[in-house]
Amino acid sequence: MADRARPLGRAGRLGVGAGALVLAATLGPLAAVLAQAGAFSALGPADWAALRFTVLQALISACLSVALAVPLARALARRRFFGRGALITLLGAPFILPVIVAVLGLIAVFGRAGIVNMALAAVGLPGVSIYGMHGVILAHVFLNLPLATRLILQGWLAIPSERFRLAASLGMGPADVQRRLEWPMLRDVGPGVLMAIFLICLTSFAVALTLGGGPRATTLELAIYQAFRFDFDLGRAAALGVAQFALCALAAGVALGLSAPAGLGAGLDRVPMRWDSGGALLRVQDGMLLVLSALFLMAPLAMVIARGVPMIWDLPTPVWWAALRSVVLAVAVSVLTLGLALVLATAIVRLGPRTLGRGLETAGMLTLAASPLVMGTGLFLMLQPWVAPPRLALPVTGLVNALMSLPFVLRIILPALRDSERDFGRLADSLGLTGLARLRWLTLPRLRRPLGFAAGLTAALSIGDLGVIALFADTDAATLPMQVLRLMGAYRTDQAAGAAVVLMALALALFWICDQRGRAGAEL
Amino acid sequence: MSSTQPRPSLLEDDMRFPTIAAGCLIAMAAQAETPVLKVLTYDSFVSEWGPGPAVEQAFEARCGCDLQWDAPGDGAALLARLKLEGARSDADVVLGLDTSLTGAAAATGLFVPHGTTPKLDLPIAWDDPLFLPFDWGWFAFVYDKTRLPVAPDSLRALAQSDVKIVIQDPRSSTPGLGLLLWVKAAYGDQAAQIWADLADNIITVTPGWSEAYGLFLEGEADMVLSYTTSPAYHLIAEEDASKAAAAFDEGHYLQVEVAGKLANSDQPALADQFLDFMLGAEFQGVIPVTNWMYPAATAPEGLPKGYETLMQPKKSLLMSAQDAMMVRDGALAEWLTALAR
Incomplete structure (x- = not known):
């Protein structure tokens, strides 16, 4: 590194500033909650129950998601069929699908008036209720099974095709391939996927808010919301917030330590040909699995679309206002996140393996362990003396959303920036290209693709977010997910579906537009 | 309903998108001279079938002001909202x-x-210096006679049955809090046991009354915590006599809903005028057929036809405001503990 000996430099100073900002915005609110609370309230039996429930449901959700994803990914890895590409693309969609839309779809399928209960009633069986622990787990599996499948499928596709060729020439059947190739891969990939989903489910709020059945099915995030919004008990909110932070930090630490090398050797990136696809029985098994999974993942969305599309033109005006507010918020969050991430990433790459560089990288990843609701509560307390609470709803929501997406965005752009600086950094240095000019002529063109993808992801996640906004939204500042929730609460199910279709369309459109803009310059 | 202002409530609005811009401009022009009275209330009060729209129209006709509702949730959440702000x-x-x-x-x-x-x-006698009542009613579990032919006749019988119920969270909803105090008033030290027995009857706990009543109407539960007056809605508005409130031996807890004026109001005279209007015939007249509660000051023409069919509890339970405040936290802890199991 040529500039290791140089002082921090402008990029470094900017990066340290951004890092300090992120740190302050992440840890400051926690401190504010603590200070305001004066002292922790002791956790009562119900809070311990919330802690137990949070861990238990996250564990079951993660295990179920991975257990179902393994055979599904295997079927996708070893079968070629019409629509396979489309199915894999579709599996990427639930990650950016607003949670409230998924919940609405699941109620349409598994709720009392849904298709499953109607079928059960038709054959004289007792109905099932979607409220409570099983509902929360069902929703988490629905939302995370596709992610798990994609990640595990990548593991499968990363096994060099030469290994399958070798296995075939050695006369291995499906069972041997499973033992020699697939198990070692799963042992490497599985735990990381499991922990990632466990972490996502730990901070679950919207699902527990809509499908949790009272104190028996309350997550820590929901308990924080209730302590703040129902009791205005800041001591309890603070104690719960610290418990949540500790839990997430522990899980995130374990997750980061879990990525182990695959040990399957290098290959020539040939498209794998599979000789171990077995007989008719295996084929039928894989086929059934694919059909059932596609049905499970698509039926709820199809229900929402079928119910919602005819309602779109009859939506009440506040829904459109909320939609406008949500789009503006999402765009602002994208710009803010990308700006922060670029400044941080530039400094991290500049500073290289120095302690300060590593510190900045850690600061950027810190929000992986943070609870959005604690951050929201704390930011509210910090800003409240200066700004009237209702005016804070959207800015605080935006800031928290930006901080929560920062780790993802950093992960997407850091490798690309490292490549760009390694390949062109010296040339740019010799041309004296620094500051904004370097950003314009080197960084932005080289990073166009990852930046587009990151912007799309951030915008989609932000527009669908139902978390902090629920803490203080009043009627004048509601976002679209909040309006969907209100319509559901008022049992305007059709209008809720209509608003949900709009929400889903906006999330997909924002993602697609940003991603396409990123790709458009890729031929450079 | 003729106001051109963008409506504060999602539910009462039916305007279409193209009218927004026009409405916005007119509202901005009108805002300059019209004083605004902001009333913080609960969601079902301002729903399009609730009293909100009629009350707004009648009050605006006489006050020369703009009445704006803010309805963030159910009643008990209002208090947390006030503490927050x-x-x-x-x-x-x-x-x-x-x-x-x-x-x-x-x-x-x-x-x-x-x-x-x-x-x-x-x-009851009323001597609260800060708050004025606007309606009242008895809490009761409402059921559908066609789906549940024989309803339990006491809280204890309900707890021991396998009838499925939906209730509201006492931290966010006044009916939920009412049930908490109902069980406490009827059972005192045994309240925790009643809740433990009730736990397996409860399908879910909703944040507000609207959500719970909606779940019941969708068929998710056999009974819902509501009011003895709720069947009047189905009878009068829908000509459906299938809903009934179960009479419980322990007696029924009373709810008196109130309004109060905030010290920091920048429109104190308008606020007084509103509280005065609240107990007048126009406001009170719509309460029985929109909020489906007994009016705090019955109109000269009496209650609407259909109210005479409602179940009349043999015994009323009510704690004083002071007692309710003292008992709440302990009762809430019992409730949380019993239901978290």
Whole structure:
């Protein structure tokens, strides 16, 4: 590194500033909650129950998601069929699908008036209720099974095709391939996927808010919301917030330590040909699995679309206002996140393996362990003396959303920036290209693709977010997910579906537009 | 309903998108001279079938002002909202607390005395200096006679049955809090046991009354915590006599819903005018057929036809505002513990 000996430099100073900002915005609110609370309230039996429930449901959700994803990914890895590409693309969609839309779809399928209960009633069986622990787990599996499948499928596709060729020439059947190739891969990939989903489910709020059945099915995030919004008990909110932070930090630490090398050797990136696809029985098994999974993942969305599309033109005006507010918020969050991430990433790459560089990288990843609701509560307390609470709803929501997406965005752009600086950094240095000019002529063109993808992801996640906004939204500042929730609460199910279709369309459109803009310059 | 202002409530609005811009412009022009009265209330009050729209129209016709509702959730959440905003709240009047909450609400110091002694038709004497009642009713479990032919006849019988119920969270909803105090008033030290027995009857706990009643109507539960007056809605508005409120041996807990004026109001005269209007014939007349509760000051023409069919509890239970405040936290802990199992 040529500039290791140089002082921090402008990029470094900017990066340290951004890092300090992120740190302050992440840890400051926690401190504010603590200070305001004066002292922790002791956790009562119900809070311990919330802690137990949070861990238990996250564990079951993660295990179920991975257990179902393994055979599904295997079927996708070893079968070629019409629509396979489309199915894999579709599996990427639930990650950016607003949670409230998924919940609405699941109620349409598994709720009392849904298709499953109607079928059960038709054959004289007792109905099932979607409220409570099983509902929360069902929703988490629905939302995370596709992610798990994609990640595990990548593991499968990363096994060099030469290994399958070798296995075939050695006369291995499906069972041997499973033992020699697939198990070692799963042992490497599985735990990381499991922990990632466990972490996502730990901070679950919207699902527990809509499908949790009272104190028996309350997550820590929901308990924080209730302590703040129902009791205005800041001591309890603070104690719960610290418990949540500790839990997430522990899980995130374990997750980061879990990525182990695959040990399957290098290959020539040939498209794998599979000789171990077995007989008719295996084929039928894989086929059934694919059909059932596609049905499970698509039926709820199809229900929402079928119910919602005819309602779109009859939506009440506040829904459109909320939609406008949500789009503006999402765009602002994208710009803010990308700006922060670029400044941080530039400094991290500049500073290289120095302690300060590593510190900045850690600061950027810190929000992986943070609870959005604690951050929201704390930011509210910090800003409240200066700004009237209702005016804070959207800015605080935006800031928290930006901080929560920062780790993802950093992960997407850091490798690309490292490549760009390694390949062109010296040339740019010799041309004296620094500051904004370097950003314009080197960084932005080289990073166009990852930046587009990151912007799309951030915008989609932000527009669908139902978390902090629920803490203080009043009627004048509601976002679209909040309006969907209100319509559901008022049992305007059709209008809720209509608003949900709009929400889903906006999330997909924002993602697609940003991603396409990123790709458009890729031929450079 | 003729206001061109963008409506504060999602539910009462039916305008279409293209009208927004026009509405916005007119509203901005009108805002300059019209004083605004902000009333913080609960969601079902301002729903399109609730009293909100009629009350707004009638009051705006006489006050020369713009009445704006803010309805963030159910009644009990209003108090947390007030504590959160403190003296900064831009609301002038809070409408929709009840006697389970007035003790805690008075303790915030955010309310000022109403200074009036109106004539009321309440089952209890009224001498609260800060809050004025606008309606009242008895809590009850409502069921559908066609789906549940024989309803339990007491809280204890309900707890021991396998009838499925939906209730509201006592931290966010006044009916939920009412049930908490109902069980406490009827069973005292045994309340925890009743809740433990009730736990397996409860399908889910909703944040507000609207959600719970909606779940019941969708068929998710056999009974829902509501009011003895709820069947009147189905009878009068839908000509459906299938809903009934179960009479419980322990007696029924009373709810008196109240409104109060905030000390920080920038429209104190308008707020007084609103509280006065609240106990007048126009407001009180719509209460039985929109909020489906007994009016606090019955109109001269009496209650609407259909109310005479409603179940009349043999015994009323009610704690004083002071007692309710003292009992609440302990009762809530019992409830949380029993239901978290």
